[in-house]
Amino acid sequence: MNSYIVKENIPFDIEAILTCGQVFRHENKDNEWIVYSRDKKAIIKGRTIYSDDIDYFINYFDLKRDYNKIIDALRAKPMIEEGLKIGSGIRILNQDKFEMVISFIISTQNFIPRIKKIIEKLCTELGDKKDGYYAFPTPSVMAKQSVEFYESIGAGYRAKYLLNSAKDIADGKIDLDSLSTLPTEDIAKQLLQLQGVGQKVADCILLFAYHREDTFPVDTWIKKAYYNLKGENAPDKEIRKEMIELYSPYPGTAQQYIFYGIRNREKKK
DNA sequence: AGCCAGGCCCATT
DNA sequence: AATGGGCATGGC
Numbered sequence: 001m002n003s004y005i006v007k008e009n010i011p012f013d014i015e016a017i018l019t020c021g022q023v024f025r026h027e028n029k030d031n032e033w034i035v036y037s038r039d040k041k042a043i044i045k046g047r048t049i050y051s052d053d054i055d056y057f058i059n060y061f062d063l064k065r066d067y068n069k070i071i072d073a074l075r076a077k078p079m080i081e082e083g084l085k086i087g088s089g090i091r092i093l094n095q096d097k098f099e100m101v102i103s104f105i106i107s108t109q110n111f112i113p114r115i116k117k118i119i120e121k122l123c124t125e126l127g128d129k130k131d132g133y134y135a136f137p138t139p140s141v142m143a144k145q146s147v148e149f150y151e152s153i154g155a156g157y158r159a160k161y162l163l164n165s166a167k168d169i170a171d172g173k174i175d176l177d178s179l180s181t182l183p184t185e186d187i188a189k190q191l192l193q194l195q196g197v198g199q200k201v202a203d204c205i206l207l208f209a210y211h212r213e214d215t216f217p218v219d220t221w222i223k224k225a226y227y228n229l230k231g232e233n234a235p236d237k238e239i240r241k242e243m244i245e246l247y248s249p250y251p252g253t254a255q256q257y258i259f260y261g262i263r264n265r266e267k268k269k
Numbered sequence: 270a271g272c273c274a275g276g277c278c279c280a281t282t
Numbered sequence: 283a284a285t286g287g288g289c290a291t292g293g294c
Binding site: 104110195217 | 273274275276277278
């Protein structure tokens with residue numbers, strides 16, 4: 001087990017990072033946070049990260065990026081202040097592409113606690129057994145299951161989406177890794193071919209797995225925030241376009257600050 | 270108890 | 283291209 005200490009001047013709030021809605025496989029025990037990604041595990045206490053693969057998690061936590069610069073650029077913009085007050089230590093994780101595709105297909109029209117449960121069952125049932133936990137399943141293992149299996153873990157009407165998308169990825173019809181070098185809109189076009197992936201899910205994958213800043217996932221919380229700001233609703237497409245322009249060059253990160261801020265406020269009510 | 274959730278699919282227009 | 287109904291399941 002190796003460790004890495006995040007320097008004091010680097011924004012890093014492990015609770016905010018893990019609970020801001022970008023990742024679903026994490027636990028909290030006392031002052032200890034545990035996060036799983038692919039077949040890997042890290043334990044975080046304060047600013048210290050412990051893992052057998054510390055290099056993976058240095059990239060995972062996006063520790064090479066200058067978030068102070070991003071925060072300074074966003075601070076004065078609308079809706080950001082509230083999120084920053086409690087979530088200035090948020091970082092956009094560099095997560096596994098397949099894991100994000102599957103996780104955010106599950107996320108549609110769903111509650112975060114239930115999303116976590118379904119993903120946990122998915123790993124327990126299909127993932128390789130590691131030391132005290134289970135890896136995220138591979139595309140080929142997921143492609144071999146039945147629709148009934150995905151229903152049995154509680155995926156509901158998303159069951160067939162999970163199976164069909166896993167098949168398309170396992171078959172190489174969509175090659176997630178090879179998309180990395182393409183322009184954001186071209187990646188989106190490919191992702192949208194997967195069943196269960198619409199604009200919002202595609203944006204989440206682009207942001208959390210491909211680390212594309214020029215995206216802005218528009219979900220129910222963002223719509224609430226937008227309504228509060230403007231006093232009227234607008235089609236998702238229009239909100240997305242407006243927000244990308246407003247928060248450029250960091251709309252993706254801005255979205256997380258806003259999401260965290262408004263969701264935290266509503267929870268308190 | 271009943272509403273609704275980090276939306277998407279599909280039919281209609 | 284744009285709109286609207288339907289949707290599995292379970293948390294709140």
